[in-house]
Amino acid sequence: MRRRVVGIETEYGLTCATRSGAPPIHDADAAARLLFAPLALSGRAPNVYLRNGGRLYLDVGAHPEYATAECDSFEDLLAQHRCGDELLNQLNDRTRAELEGLADPERIYLFRNNVDSAGNSFGCHENYLLHRRRDFRQVAQGLVAFFVTRLVLVGAGHLRRSGNKLSYCFSQRAEQMWEAVSSATTRTRPIINTRDEPLADAGQYRRLHVISGDTNVCEATTFLKVGMTSLVLDAVEDGMNLSDLELADPMLAIRQVNQDLSAQVKIPMAHGGELSALDIQERILQRVVDVLGIDINDSSCDASTRQVIDLWRRALAALRSGDWSSVDRELDFAIKFRLIQEYLKRKQTTLDDPRVARLLLSYHDIGPNGLRSGLESSGLMRRLTTEEQVQQACIQAPRSTRAHLRSSIINAAETAGIELAIDWVRASRIDDPGRYVLMNDPFATESESVDQFISGLRARDEFLPA
Template identity: 40%
Template sequence: RGAMYSIAQRAEHIWEGVSSATTRSRPIINTRDEPHADAERFRRLHVIVGDSNMSEYTSFLKVGATALLLRMMEDPSVVLRDLTLENPIRAIREISHDITCRRRVRLASGREASAFEIQSEYLERAQRFADHNDLNEEEKRALAMWEHCMDGIEQDPLTLDREVDWVIKYHLLERYKAKHQIELSDPRAALLDLQYHDVNQNRGVFYLMQANGLVERILDDRDVETAIEQPPQTTRAKLRGDFVRQAKEKKRDYTVDWVHLKLNDQAQRTVLCKDPFLAQDDRVDALIDSL
């Protein structure tokens, strides 16, 4: 068939629905027991099927919608219909190859539904949840963006050329093909595909489009610059950031990961931060004071 455009490049490299593997046979959901927190209280949902996005809008929407659905799943009053896919590996490939978003796939129940129909059901339940529960500002914004994108997909997915990564890149490649009279199989098209995802802001094609106002933004450059130096102030990232900053200033040898704050030049000087949502800890304060 030659080269064809895929919505999700990652879909081509997923071979299992659920698995503890990450490299040998990539699953949609990884179940390796690494909560990076207190295992008695927390579990980590490790979804590794998603593409890495360039669009701020796409990133905010996918994380926000997922977070809202997880909140709903943890609410015993919310009942979600079983929409399990019969063969998730085949289904995500078939969905990825259909830019109309109308391709129907078989569910475990025997009925068929398109990705749009499945998303519509989840969105409708999220809207009902929002009617009876208080959402924070991020959840409200994610829900509004979700509604906007679903309206766009219902009319024509290709109209979301400022919001959704795969649509933005699709139009970019189509314009390039038309200008240079080439096919998608041409190496120049593959190069442009890679250049779209270049994270160097001085040469990455996406960032050139962003600088010219061709895509939607969630942040401004000042937000990004601040986040490089200042971690979130409502999670344990604040504890890590405070420790790293002080250790660097005092020129101390240290090791930091998700949970551990460790001074390498002192025996038994390690603090475990097992609560991801704890932004103040007397033990960390004492460790910093000891520097």
């Protein structure tokens, strides 16, 4: 697997509830403002770049959002992704005293999910750095079938309501998509966003912005999602052609795939004939292996590639057999399905029991009452990070990407008491906007211009009173 810069943006669900069950004083908007109040009190807007190179902000619709720093290893990415939960839980801890002091105590709950009870959707966006090429839109169109059918492997699982009937499906996000490829994000919600915003040297790079994926709870599912996509992009860059897998109607297909737990219902193809989600994924996997010359039994095969291919194959085999037990500790949809089946059997109840809805919400709860920590500690959900790695990721940027430079600037500015205007590629001083530095290379970990900019910040620090 070749080196590629990847990042994940996660929008969190948020609600506020009282201890008594009565309507809370704080609606979602007020609760979100309260959650981010510590940042405002410290003189920082609710949109900050952090010492770990990531970004924490309040998005439209009262959704807290965390964007990881640029990562070029799965170890860094998973730790950075998980530390978003940790950072928001730290903010939430600071609200407890104020909310507990109310006549009817309240609590803010945060969720890694993609849809609320009113049907509103919020996303998990994946970003993959690509080398710029003229046929980008054609490449994006060819990837649509991969992303439509990928949800049978990495969907978070969802109880779908149709009239009075509830049924289990693969994805929370799938049926919120309305276009295959588009430059818009909120108006049409495309599977692939083609807005040309590389956040890097535009002459060399382009960013693949995928907004159709679910927010995963299990780290192994996130690993597969990003790993299989990275391998597909490697193969496309080496000439893999997916044009024969173009779907006749991607928006109809994504809904059909989502509702078919066998993953074997046939989908009309643009060039005639029909294939199932399983057929498409199996063909793509085989092409990836062939184009990249992957042999997971060869000692030269890197560990990440070996693990991705192994889980990808096992997941497809589990779907083909209809027995998900071999992956029901690694893939969200299977873990959640197992929990539901066990609960229904134990309680002798049905899917429309409100306790089932509470169980599923608890699956996505990132707070101390959520199910994830218990599932992980009991071996019922595979974890790939350690607590130490996550804590480190909250304060330290990956050392092998541009995030290291941004982090160094932020640390120096905070030490010197200098305010910055900063984003993914640029940093400038608020008190002297003409003094700025650009960071256009996402792979750069050293920069003479960054060193000079930091020296200017430290020069100010030398004259501060002791």
